[in-house]
Amino acid sequence: MVPLLRPMGSTASISPTSSEAPPQDALGGWIEEFIAYVQFERGLSDNTIESYRRDLVRWRAYCAIRGIGGGEAEPKDVTDYLGRLRDGRPPAATALKSSSVARMAVPVKSLYRWLVLQGRIADDPTAKMGTPARLRSLPKAISVAEVTSLIEQPGADLLGTRDRAILETLYGAGLRISELVALDVDDIDLEGRSLLVRSGKGGKGRVLPLGGGAARALEAYAVTSRPELARRSQSAGPGGALWINARGGRLTRQGCWMILKRHASLAGLEARISPHTLRHSFATHMLDAGADIRVVQELLGHASLTTTQIYTYVSDRRLREVYITSHPRAGRYTTPG
Numbered sequence: 001m002v003p004l005l006r007p008m009g010s011t012a013s014i015s016p017t018s019s020e021a022p023p024q025d026a027l028g029g030w031i032e033e034f035i036a037y038v039q040f041e042r043g044l045s046d047n048t049i050e051s052y053r054r055d056l057v058r059w060r061a062y063c064a065i066r067g068i069g070g071g072e073a074e075p076k077d078v079t080d081y082l083g084r085l086r087d088g089r090p091p092a093a094t095a096l097k098s099s100s101v102a103r104m105a106v107p108v109k110s111l112y113r114w115l116v117l118q119g120r121i122a123d124d125p126t127a128k129m130g131t132p133a134r135l136r137s138l139p140k141a142i143s144v145a146e147v148t149s150l151i152e153q154p155g156a157d158l159l160g161t162r163d164r165a166i167l168e169t170l171y172g173a174g175l176r177i178s179e180l181v182a183l184d185v186d187d188i189d190l191e192g193r194s195l196l197v198r199s200g201k202g203g204k205g206r207v208l209p210l211g212g213g214a215a216r217a218l219e220a221y222a223v224t225s226r227p228e229l230a231r232r233s234q235s236a237g238p239g240g241a242l243w244i245n246a247r248g249g250r251l252t253r254q255g256c257w258m259i260l261k262r263h264a265s266l267a268g269l270e271a272r273i274s275p276h277t278l279r280h281s282f283a284t285h286m287l288d289a290g291a292d293i294r295v296v297q298e299l300l301g302h303a304s305l306t307t308t309q310i311y312t313y314v315s316d317r318r319l320r321e322v323y324i325t326s327h328p329r330a331g332r333y334t335t336p337g
Contacts, residue, residue: 027063027070030120031056034111040253041176043274052107059108061091071115073125078108105129139280139314142272147171147281150273151213153263158225159246163259165214165221166243167278169195170260172214174282174299177253177275184240185226190219197301206301283308287315 035053038044044052062081063070082105088095096104109126116124142150151167154160170180179197187196193210210218226244233248241250257275264273279300286296297308 027060030070030115031060031111034114036253037114037178038110040257040275041178043276052110055104055107056111058085058091058104059111065090071121073112075125075128078105078125078129081108139284139311140272140274140277141281141284141314142269142277144285146267146269146272147278147285149267150263150269150278153266158228161217161221161225162229162243163263165217165225166256166259167263168214168217169210171278171282172211173197173208174279174286175208176279177256179301181243181251181253181256183242185222185242186240188218188222188242190215190222206298208299280311283311284314287311 031053034056035049038052039049059081060070062084063073063077066077066080068077082101084090085092085096085101085104086098105126109129112121112124112126115121151164151171154163154167166180169175170177173195175197182198183195187198188210189195190210193215194207195210196205196207198205226242229244229246229248231248232246233244243251243256245251245255253275260273260275260278261270264270283296283300286299287293293308293312294305296311297305300308302308
């Protein structure tokens with residue numbers, strides 16, 4: 001086994017943020033980062049993403065009118081903003097219905113919740129603001145057989161070896177795409193079969209076990225593909241980046257998402273794949289196999305057990321489906337005629 005090793009006790013450096021920019025510039029940068037997050041991490045539809053962007057641009061316009069930076073906003077500013085939307089005052093051109101105002105408040109609330117989790121701001125000005133009741137969307141997982149089909153799509157060439165290692169690691173460790181692309185070479189310990197995630201939500205790191213499939217794929221990538229890809233770099237090199245693109249630079253979230261989509265299309269799964277699909281499948285399959293929910297919570301890096309509990313509903317539903325289709329006396333009850 002070829003070790004890629006860094007002492008597990010070392011701390012992560014946090015990448016520079018736009019918080020040093022002037023207030024309005026900082027808010028604009030935060031909005032763009034947040035839009036990238038909801039697109040590549042949460043897998044929202046294109047229409048929802050554009051709606052979020054429009055609503056957040058309107059919130060930024062309000063902040064400009066008031067002369068406040070996004071990080072300086074207070075609860076009274078949010079209340080005033082929503083009131084202006086209802087009354088048709090700038091930044092609104094016409095008075096909006098209460099239902100529209102409630103919908104437009106959601107992206108603002110989501111943005112500030114994300115900023116707090118990222119450590120960009122200390123207090124969420126929308127924390128006490130209610131949001132309209134919405135149906136909870138269930139995670140979309142694919143079957144174990146479909147995961148296997150997806151992982152087997154990449155070939156054995158330079159990029160295929162890298163892509164297989166990416167897919168194995170996403171599913172094998174249940175990572176977010178942002179966590180995957182942030183990995184450095186020294187975050188992987190093949191000898192100890194573990195990896196160190198430094199970039200979890202809220203800056204909380206965690207050490208995760210590596211299964212055999214992921215470890216073998218990572219070893220093949222580390223020995224063959226990565227050294228060659230690193231030599232293609234036009235600059236001083238990609239630093240400690242584990243995942244390298246065809247030009248020798250660090251692979252981005254967008255690049256990783258395109259890799260996932262390409263192989264999903266080859267496996268006939270494109271319509272069912274989002275950036276979070278393998279993470280959802282990891283959690284669902286673990287619980288289906290009897291894993292303790294608190295263990296799954298730690299593996300996923302969820303701060304709250306409530307976030308993980310949605311997967312128990314998916315697993316319960318799966319148990320019911322298996323029971324109905326498998327038990328000889330589980331047919332639907334019909335009233336005697």
